[in-house]
Amino acid sequence: MVSNFYLYVELAGDAPTIAQSVRTALADFVYPDEYAMALEGDKLALEVWTCAQVAQAPLIAAVDTLVQRFVPNQVTSVYIEDDRGSTEQYLGPWRDVMTRLAHERQTRQAALEAAYQRQVRNLAHAENRDAFVITEGW
């Protein structure tokens, strides 16, 4: 059980049909004022947030079922934040998810390397090796 929960996902298809399915799927888990849907281009963005003690796994499973139903042919990202931090889950066809994971790894490694190099460059301005320095947070 977590006490702070936030989820974001974009679903594609007929918006009224998706909206009705979302309402039905989430009814057992959160109150109507704990989620919202909005059209983002041709997709329906779903946000869920709650501070109540929520059983996370069945709620996420319900959302995953919606993704499989409405976005079966492409990779969809489900962003989740809770007491432990944030995570991004990918759903979709096996081969596309494998490709997305490999791309994600490259992106994260490149971002890490860039951040590291920036930190080291910033530290190079210190007067000498014993100068007291503070890095940026990362």
Next chain:
Amino acid sequence: MSIWFSIHANVKLRPDADAEKLAAALAAIEELVPESTYPDPDRGSVTIETSHDMSHDTSERLAAAVKDLARTFGDGQAVEVETKYEDDDRLSFFVGPQAAVVAALQADAAGRSRAIAQRLAAELTKLAEQPAGAFVETEGWW
């Protein structure tokens, strides 16, 4: 207006650290946020750890006090300070002599790189058990 702020740092002390001045520095931190300093004489270190609602000013003074503690009483090694403000991501930064901080950053980056590779490997292992045409879901990338 108060915010939720969390900080953690373990400062290894110089053997010749002035005990009286150190006690005064810790008392000043305790005055800012009670029950936030944990001296460990056996290991020659002090841990600063707290998670509380506090004013933004207090959080900044607390972070500054931890840096001063490392600067004045630290043993010359890099000190990792972890902070978190409310909904922001947890941040980690290093304070200390430049050479030590660069070495700590390098080790930290290597650890983060390994974590990315391990996370990918774990996801790929799980996905490899699924049929190639299946609709699949990953566990999630923290």
